[in-house]
Amino acid sequence: xxxVSQNRKCLLNMERAGTVFLSSLYGGHDEGKPxxxxxxxxxxxxxxxxxxxYKSEARAIEVLEEIVxxxxxxxxxxxxxxxxxxxFARPKVYKMPLE
Numbered sequence: 587x588x589x590v591s592q593n594r595k596c597l598l599n600m601e602r603a604g605t606v607f608l609s610s611l612y613g614g615h616d617e618g619k620p621x622x623x624x625x626x627x628x629x630x631x632x633x634x635x636x637x638x639x640y641k642s643e644a645r646a647i648e649v650l651e652e653i654v655x656x657x658x659x660x661x662x663x664x665x666x667x668x669x670x671x672x673x674f675a676r677p678k679v680y681k682m683p684l685e
Contacts, residue, residue, distance in 0.1 A: 587599075587600040587601075587656065587657050587678040587679070587680060588600070588678070588679045588680070589606075589625075589637060589653065589679075589680045589681075589682065590679065590680070590681040590682060591635070591636070591637045591638060591682055592637060592638030592639065592682040592683070592684060593638075594681075596635055596637070598625050598635065598637060600657065602627070603625045603626065603627060603628075604625075604626040604627050604628035605625070605626045606623065606624070606625045606637065606650065606653065607623075607624055607625075607626070608621055608622070608623060608624070608643065608646050608647070608650070609621075609622055609624050609634075620639035620640060620641060621639065621640050621641075621642065621643045621645075621646040622636050622637075622638070622639045622646075623636070623637045623638050623639070623640070623646055623649055623650065623682070624636055624637065625637055637682050638682040638683070640683075640685070641685075645685075649682065649683060652680070652683075653680055656678055656680045657678065657680075659675075659676070659678065660673050660674060660675045660676065661673065661674055661675075661676050
């Protein structure tokens with residue numbers, strides 16, 4: 587799955603990313619600072635890419651849940667007379683919400 591960053595300047599291939607996560611290093615709702623959604627890379631030490639930032643930790647968690655939901659979607663057909671049911675993962679692109 588591909589994820590387009592909030593600023594639309596980065597395209598992340600989820601198959602190559604190590605982890606997509608929230609970081610408390612960037613503040614949170616209590617501090618009044620935006621919460622960032624970051625992606626890390628498995629073969630690059632201490633390298634992260636910001637995918638977006640949101641007003642609250644709750645909103646950032648919602649965005650992570652949307653990514654999970656999109657990643658798990660597939661196309662399914664029940665078949666019919668003399669046809670087998672089938673399912674396949676469709677190509678997926680998730681655009682980080684602006685807010």
